[in-house]
Amino acid sequence: xxxxxxxxxxxxxxxxxxxxxxxxxxxxxxxxxxxxxxxxxxxxxxxxxxxxxxxxxxxxxxxxxxxxxxxxxxxxxxxxxxxxxxxxxxxxxxxxxxxxxxxxxxxxxxxxxx
Amino acid sequence: xxxxxxxxxxxxxxxxxxxxxxxxxxxxxxxxxxxxxxxxxxxxxxxxxxxxxxxxxxxxxxxxxxxxxxxxxxxxxxxxxxxxxxxxxxxxxxxxxxxxxxxxxxxxxxxxxxxxxxxxxxxxxxxxxxxxxxxxxxxxxxxxxxxxxxxxxxxxxxxxxxxxxxxxxxxxxxxxxxxxxxxxxxxxxxxxxxxxxxxxxxxxxxxxxxxxxxxxxxxxxxxxxxxxxxxxxxxxxxxxxxxxxxxxxxxxxxxxxxxxxxxxxxxxxxxxxxxxxxxxxxxxxxxxxxxxxxxxxxxxxxxxxxxxxxxxxxxxxxxxxxxxxxxxxxxxxxxxxxxx
Amino acid sequence: xxxxxxxxxxxxxxxxxxxxxxxxxxxxxxxxxxxxxxxxxxxxxxxxxxxxxxxxxxxxxxxxxxxxxxxxxxxxxxxxxxxxxxxxxxxxxxxxxxxxxxxxxxxxxxxxxxxxxxxxxxxxxxxxxxxxxxxxxxxxxxxxxxxxxxxxxxxxxxxxxxxxxxxxxxxxxxxxxxxxxxxxxxxxxxxxxxxxxxxxxxxxxxxxxxxxxxxxxxxxxxxxxxxxxxxxxxxxxxxxxxxxxxxxxxxxxxxxxxxxxxxxxxxxxxxxxxxxxxxxxxxxxxxxxxxxxxxxxxxxxxxxxxxxxxxxxxxxxxxxxxxxxxxxxxxxxxxxxxxxxxxxxxxxxxxxxx
Numbered sequence: 137x138x139x140x141x142x143x144x145x146x147x148x149x150x151x152x153x154x155x156x157x158x159x160x161x162x163x164x165x166x167x168x169x170x171x172x173x174x175x176x177x178x179x180x181x182x183x184x185x186x187x188x189x190x191x192x193x194x195x196x197x198x199x200x201x202x203x204x205x206x207x208x209x210x211x212x213x214x215x216x217x218x219x220x221x222x223x224x225x226x227x228x229x230x231x232x233x234x235x236x237x238x239x240x241x242x243x244x245x246x247x248x249x250x
Numbered sequence: 251x252x253x254x255x256x257x258x259x260x261x262x263x264x265x266x267x268x269x270x271x272x273x274x275x276x277x278x279x280x281x282x283x284x285x286x287x288x289x290x291x292x293x294x295x296x297x298x299x300x301x302x303x304x305x306x307x308x309x310x311x312x313x314x315x316x317x318x319x320x321x322x323x324x325x326x327x328x329x330x331x332x333x334x335x336x337x338x339x340x341x342x343x344x345x346x347x348x349x350x351x352x353x354x355x356x357x358x359x360x361x362x363x364x365x366x367x368x369x370x371x372x373x374x375x376x377x378x379x380x381x382x383x384x385x386x387x388x389x390x391x392x393x394x395x396x397x398x399x400x401x402x403x404x405x406x407x408x409x410x411x412x413x414x415x416x417x418x419x420x421x422x423x424x425x426x427x428x429x430x431x432x433x434x435x436x437x438x439x440x441x442x443x444x445x446x447x448x449x450x451x452x453x454x455x456x457x458x459x460x461x462x463x464x465x466x467x468x469x470x471x472x473x474x475x476x477x478x479x480x481x482x483x484x485x486x487x488x489x490x491x492x493x494x495x496x497x498x499x500x501x502x503x504x505x506x507x508x509x510x511x512x513x514x515x516x517x518x519x520x521x522x523x524x525x526x527x528x529x530x531x532x533x534x535x536x537x538x539x540x541x542x543x544x545x546x547x548x549x550x551x552x553x554x555x556x557x558x559x560x561x562x563x564x565x566x567x568x569x570x571x572x573x574x575x576x577x578x579x580x581x582x583x584x585x586x587x588x589x590x
Numbered sequence: 591x592x593x594x595x596x597x598x599x600x601x602x603x604x605x606x607x608x609x610x611x612x613x614x615x616x617x618x619x620x621x622x623x624x625x626x627x628x629x630x631x632x633x634x635x636x637x638x639x640x641x642x643x644x645x646x647x648x649x650x651x652x653x654x655x656x657x658x659x660x661x662x663x664x665x666x667x668x669x670x671x672x673x674x675x676x677x678x679x680x681x682x683x684x685x686x687x688x689x690x691x692x693x694x695x696x697x698x699x700x701x702x703x704x705x706x707x708x709x710x711x712x713x714x715x716x717x718x719x720x721x722x723x724x725x726x727x728x729x730x731x732x733x734x735x736x737x738x739x740x741x742x743x744x745x746x747x748x749x750x751x752x753x754x755x756x757x758x759x760x761x762x763x764x765x766x767x768x769x770x771x772x773x774x775x776x777x778x779x780x781x782x783x784x785x786x787x788x789x790x791x792x793x794x795x796x797x798x799x800x801x802x803x804x805x806x807x808x809x810x811x812x813x814x815x816x817x818x819x820x821x822x823x824x825x826x827x828x829x830x831x832x833x834x835x836x837x838x839x840x841x842x843x844x845x846x847x848x849x850x851x852x853x854x855x856x857x858x859x860x861x862x863x864x865x866x867x868x869x870x871x872x873x874x875x876x877x878x879x880x881x882x883x884x885x886x887x888x889x890x891x892x893x894x895x896x897x898x899x900x901x902x903x904x905x906x907x908x909x910x911x912x913x914x915x916x917x918x919x920x921x922x923x924x925x926x927x928x929x930x931x932x933x934x935x936x937x938x939x940x941x942x943x944x
Binding site: 364368371373375 | 809
């Protein structure tokens with residue numbers, strides 16, 4: 137195969153038909169309150185870790201819900217489980233449990249769309 | 251006894267007529283269609299509690315048959331002139347009416363979704379509006395799509411024809427968001443296995459029980475809400491639709507295949523209201539809806555003395571807002587007539 | 591798909607196209623990619639349609655490439671365009687026939703700027719006068735050359751020798767149409783049919799017996815943005831854009847692609863070869879590519895012109911499959927014999943391994 141000095145760029149569009157819902161389904165089964173998240177960002181605003189490193193808990197939750205789990209494996213380690221997010225959440229989601237479930241199961245489900 | 255003419259026999263027109271008749275006046279309602287009820291005839295279940303529309307319709311019908319106001323069906327107003335302190339009205343049925351007061355209740359029209367050509371309404375087979383879906387959600391409605399199967403994935407698009415420079419309507423049409431949530435839940439009840447998505451810019455859950463219904467939609471009915479405006483819809487070779495939006499909350503563009511696309515169309519002032527504005531010499535807002543004297547204490551008064559406004563000809567309104575506005579109009583007309 | 595919906599959209603976007611007496615402004619790079627196209631256009635207009643179309647040898651590139659690459663400032667390009675108009679006015683013409691889509695976009699953009707900002711127009715009149723001593727009038731009608739062919743498509747159809755029909759099966763050829771971005775995306779009202787469902791090529795294809803393929807990425811850019819491909823490290827953008835289109839049109843098994851821009855058919859043609867060399871993937875039938883044509887070449891083929899006279903041997907993706915389907919007779923031995931039978935040189939490799 138020839139190399140012309142440039143290449144086809146990988147699309148960064150979320151292709152919803154490549155949705156990998158395995159991790160999400162497991163989290164939702166154990167923590168159904170996660171369903172009502174509306175990505176308001178209150179959790180990220182108060183996050184102890186997000187203040188110091190590039191950890192965005194709202195975005196992690198969203199990527200989990202979109203089946204885009206590639207980034208989650210490394211990012212989720214940054215959470216310190218302090219629980220401040222749960223104090224803020226207007227929908228009453230048990231966020232610490234969501235994060236614990238992700239940490240526990242993410243190695244089981246290696247992402248198919250990396 | 252004073253005579254009041256009401257232009258429009260929808261919810262607002264009939265409710266105003268009923269209240270004014272109770273106050274002892276003689277009322278004539280001019281309605282351009284063959285039956286009263288206006289746009290209420292197009293809806294099946296009302297938000298937020300899924301009240302069947304027949305409940306409201308039957309009350310309207312009862313008022314028409316039991317109360318003493320007359321309705322001129324399939325009639326329109328040709329001209330209105332002020333003469334000797336009264337209004338001289340000529341109708342399309344060659345009648346001459348004389349009234350002490352006029353109430354404009356000409357209502358709204360739904361945005362014609364063909365104007366948003368990038369969504370392909372009436373071009374692609376499986377793009378429909380919320381009004382179309384409302385009929386299909388009736389028990390005998392046919393929801394099948396390509397190959398005669400039920401849709402496996404359905405997407406709702408909010409703000410079609412509203413909040414949109416390209417459509418010429420800058421305002422928010424208020425009731426479409428809750429309509430989307432209501433219809434999403436109704437679709438879920440019909441198609442338990444389907445994936446249902448709502449693509450919104452903002453979710454306007456302004457009314458009583460609206461936010462609770464939204465939460466219920468997420469919690470109990472597994473409706474997925476994605477914040478992002480659809481840029482386009484294209485038809486694929488198997489008649490499913492490829493839609494593109496941005497998942498703004500994760501900051502990445504998103505594309506997916508859906509089997510059915512539902513456009514939540516907004517309310518517009520419509521021809522009846524624009525004609526009424528010209529006939530009565532009333533001004534319109536930039537949105538096309540009729541101008542009221544103010545928004546707080548005189549929202550039923552128009553710029554013309556003796557001509558009052560009721561219902562969604564003044565702004566997008568839900569059914570319960572319209573009923574309240576109509577009853578208020580009746581009260582204002584009555585007080586004004588007593589003072590004259 | 592419901593045609594009535596599309597017909598409604600086309601009717602909403604109608605534009606005026608001049609009837610005769612055109613001042614032709616050529617494309618600067620098109621002659622390299624598709625050598626015979628502009629000549630074919632002039633031949634069709636003069637010999638078949640008997641129209642008056644004049645070109646002044648002193649006219650220049652509109653400098654759109656430079657402008658879009660941030661090398662030529664806006665004042666300069668306005669003056670260059672003004673000079674083109676001055677040549678047009680001096681020759682006594684008022685209708686502009688533009689060969690290139692980028693130029694078409696530039697002319698429209700500048701005329702709209704002058705309408706909205708008359709002070710700019712005064713400035714440019716001044717610049718031109720100082721630089722060259724010329725004066726100009728704004729053309730009354732600016733039409734792209736494809737608009738003109740669209741306008742007379744029925745007359746061409748009446749003279750058609752080879753309609754766009756597959757002679758082996760009797761069915762209409764399935765043709766993908768691709769519009770240059772600057773044709774209607776900048777000013778939808780200046781394109782026949784608007785930006786979402788442009789009609790200029792659809793009208794031609796259907797008038798000449800073909801069938802249009804409507805696929806999801808039909809309005810996607812092919813990637814021929816100057817900034818994207820001029821520098822090699824950026825060229826991945828262009829390639830990825832075209833590849834997205836190819837993947838989207840593949841299930842429909844089109845017989846050909848037609849485009850009205852200089853750059854788009856060049857990219858759609860050449861990138862098929864690049865993708866084949868890089869990944870081994872082709873998008874046409876039997877492991878071949880999808881032949882790409884300009885609308886002038888399509889019109890020429892329909893009218894029975896010799897494909898080698900129109901320069902179709904210069905295409906990277908072989909056009910012989912299409913010629914065979916249309917039943918056009920051609921001599922494969924004469925493919926690289928230029929005018930007067932002198933061999934113009936045979937390339938080392940053509941097509942996509944075929």
